[in-house]
Amino acid sequence: MERMRAARLHLPDRSLVVEEVDRPVPGPGEVLVKVEAAGVCLSDVHLIDGTLSPMYLEGDAVTLGHEVAGTVAATGPDVTGWSPGARVVLQAGEERRGRTYTRGVDYDGGWAEYALATASTLVALPDTLSFEQAAIIPDAVSTPWAAVTATGDVRPAEAVGVWGAGGLGAHAVQLLRAVGAYPVVAVDPAPAARERALEFGADLALDPADPRFGEKVLGASGGVGLAAAFDFAGVPPVREQALTVLAPKGRLVLVGLTDQPLTVTDGTLFSYFQQRILGHYGSESHHVQQLVRLAEGGRLDFSRSITDVLPLEEAASAVRRMETKEGDPVRLILRP
Known part of the structure; x- marks a missing residue:
């Protein structure tokens, strides 16, 4: 042997x-x-x-x-x-x-x-x-690709937010830009991560502790809020913050994993605005095939x-x- x-x-x-x-x-x-x-x-x-x-x-x-x-x-x-x-x-x-x-x-x-x-x-x-x-491509890119195109079902010109600009989140920013989302708002407490998000194509990168956070997100989205928010951090405060800037009928996609409880502070408003929370995990085989094809064609680098x-x-x-x-x-x- x-x-x-x-x-x-x-x-x-x-x-x-x-x-x-x-x-x-x-x-x-x-x-x-x-x-x-x-x-x-x-x-x-x-x-x-x-x-x-x-x-x-x-x-x-x-x-x-x-x-x-x-x-x-x-x-x-x-x-x-x-x-x-x-x-x-x-x-x-x-x-x-x-x-x-x-x-x-x-x-x-x-x-x-x-x-x-x-x-x-x-x-x-x-x-x-x-x-x-x-x-x-399998996982680091295919997981956010599936979250963006399948679970999140992002459409061109929709305002989106990405919490956590690490390996998956940075690729999510790149992929959201590729599918035509606008604006793409990246959120991360680390200055280096925010800078990376801008390099990967974010239109705006914010510190979640910014006292004008909500005002800046609403300003970037034309006062409507985010059509889709992606949590790549898996931290309960991230999810609570994302819900505060979600547009009516907006969806929050949970990609980051945590064993902590999920809390909706104002359930009445959540129902009134018909918002959704969607769990996401991994990707399917065709997502990897799509990404290989797009990279081969020069659409992604x-x-x-x-x-x-x-x-x-x-x-x-x-x-x-x-x-x-x-x-x-x-x-x-x-x-x-």
Whole structure:
């Protein structure tokens, strides 16, 4: 059995260790992918610190990494349409027995030299799109894309707000601009995050503690309020603030995760204005395919999202940088 390096999370003590493991062998319907780039996400940080835990993992250790791009190394029996050397990006998860399994959480992911994938989770990658940019499309880009185009159903010229301009939120700003939303208001307490939001296309970037916050949002939206507000922070005060500047029939889309209660301070006004609160999680396979196509056609560029590329051995350092926001990263990439 051939061996490979992998960054493994051992759940009993939440330790992350780069170690040698057996290289997987593709079975029926499976493809072995040589990993060229794998994204580091805050979800990985939360898996390590214990905030998140796998729901369907068999065993007590898992190779992290749900944002993965590479080349086909080998195919299992009955796999057609894929040949060694083909450039691919992997969906961040798949459906099994009516449940959603997440790569790098419920089964081994891409923080390794090789990753095993069901053939149906592969998306062809054009030569014009780098592995680094492609790797972050599942989740970092596809999650806000699905939130904007599906759950939020944003239309051209609608006023929108984005709370939290980190990795997902910054991409949401870029994508909202791409679909024609106007104005796009970004909200974040960190000056560096607000500056980044403006670079990604926000028309206005506000500190949530600004005493004239509501006045400025109403001014930017022509006195009507926001047609859609997106919470990428997962913080209860964010949701309460967003509701105060929501337009009649506006929708609040909850993307950031929290186990804290959701409160509507004035339920009468909420009902009178026929507003809506919508939960959102992840994306579907066609969202990744759409984004690859748009990037191939030059409609979207994710090059500024790649803050740094690190070797696999520095996985722990990458996690620390994401957790402490050292260097204000959008996305860090591991290269085995």
